Amino acid sequence: xxxxxxxxxxxxxxxxxxxxxxxxxxxxxxxxxxxxxxxxxxxxxxxxxxxxxxxxxxxxxxxxxxxxxxxxxxxxxxxxxxxxxxxxxxxxxxxxxxxxxxxxxxxxxx
Amino acid sequence: xxxxxxxxxxxxxxxxxxxxxxxxxxxxxxxxxxxxxxxxxxxxxxxxxxxxxxxxxxxxxxxxxxxxxxxxxxxxxxxxxxxxxxxxxxxxxxxxxxxxxxxxxxxxxxxxxxxx
Numbered sequence: 001x002x003x004x005x006x007x008x009x010x011x012x013x014x015x016x017x018x019x020x021x022x023x024x025x026x027x028x029x030x031x032x033x034x035x036x037x038x039x040x041x042x043x044x045x046x047x048x049x050x051x052x053x054x055x056x057x058x059x060x061x062x063x064x065x066x067x068x069x070x071x072x073x074x075x076x077x078x079x080x081x082x083x084x085x086x087x088x089x090x091x092x093x094x095x096x097x098x099x100x101x102x103x104x105x106x107x108x109x110x
Numbered sequence: 111x112x113x114x115x116x117x118x119x120x121x122x123x124x125x126x127x128x129x130x131x132x133x134x135x136x137x138x139x140x141x142x143x144x145x146x147x148x149x150x151x152x153x154x155x156x157x158x159x160x161x162x163x164x165x166x167x168x169x170x171x172x173x174x175x176x177x178x179x180x181x182x183x184x185x186x187x188x189x190x191x192x193x194x195x196x197x198x199x200x201x202x203x204x205x206x207x208x209x210x211x212x213x214x215x216x217x218x219x220x221x222x223x224x225x226x
Contacts, residue, residue: 004152034214043219044153044201089152097143097166098203098215100152 002027006090006101013080014109021075021104023064023090033066033073034091034098044089047075080108114218116202122224123192130188131221135204142185143215144177145201146170153201159185192225199223 007022025033035047035057048057050066050073057064062077073090085108090101115134123129135142140161145153156175158166161182171177174192179185189196199222203215 032213036217044203044217046214046216049214091152093213093215097155097158098153099155102152103150 002031002092002099004090004092004099004101006088007104009087009103009105010107011104012107012109015082016079017108019075019077019080019084019106021088021090021106022072023074023101024070024072025090025092025099026071027092031092033064034093035062035064035073035075036089036091036100038087038089038103040086047088080106082108082110084108114202114204114216116200116218116221118221119219120222120224122226124226125194126191128188128190129192129223130186131200131202131223133185133187133202133218135183135185135202136216137183139204139206139216140182141204141206141213142179143203143205144185144187145203147199147201147220156187189223192223194225197223197225 004025032051034049036044037047038044048059050057053068055066064073064075087103087105089103092099117132142159144156147153156168156171157177159179162179174190177187199220201220202218205213205215
């Protein structure tokens with residue numbers, strides 16, 4: 001079945017640092033990759049998504065490009081803020097259920 | 111539209127008791143999903159409805175778990191004879207926007223269950 005592997009955390013960065021969280025997957029068919037974010041005490045929020053190969057999803061300064069050749073959907077942000085501290089989940093959807101990675105906790109220090 | 115809502119937000123119960131959670135999806139969405147999330151893990155799929163029909167159930171959903179969506183709108187998830195291992199966050203999501211090729215799932219805030 002489909003599976004998602006993402007970078008283990010926690011990741012600790014200083015404000016304005018560059019962020020990369022790696023995500024790779026194995027899948028059959030034509031899945032759609034997503035990134036969700038979970039802020040402390042809150043539910044999952046959709047951060048960005050892609051629907052076809054080479055699509056770039058972007059939102060709130062975060063970007064991820066759907067690379068079919070490397071089966072990856074790495075999350076990047078050029079300059080993180082303290083308010084970006086959260087848990088980030090890479091996910092694979094497009095069928096009746098979404099498969100989630102284990103999550104990567106990000107701490108951003110002022 | 112206010113998004114997906116879930117009630118209650120928190121539930122504390124004693125082992126052996128029954129509990130029921132409710133999920134109200136985004137109104138125009140015809141698909142509804144239940145997930146379970148334990149500490150430090152990503153959500154795990156439990157079950158899926160398209161309108162009122164329950165089309166898929168995970169092996170995680172033991173006989174003590176039952177979910178319904180009687181009129182194709184809100185859904186309930188019941189756990190009978192709760193066990194301490196049932197303690198988790200129970201998440202509901204919905205999808206089905208007409209223009210959404212990726213069938214994006216939108217999540218509610220979750221119900222945190224603690225079984226003592």
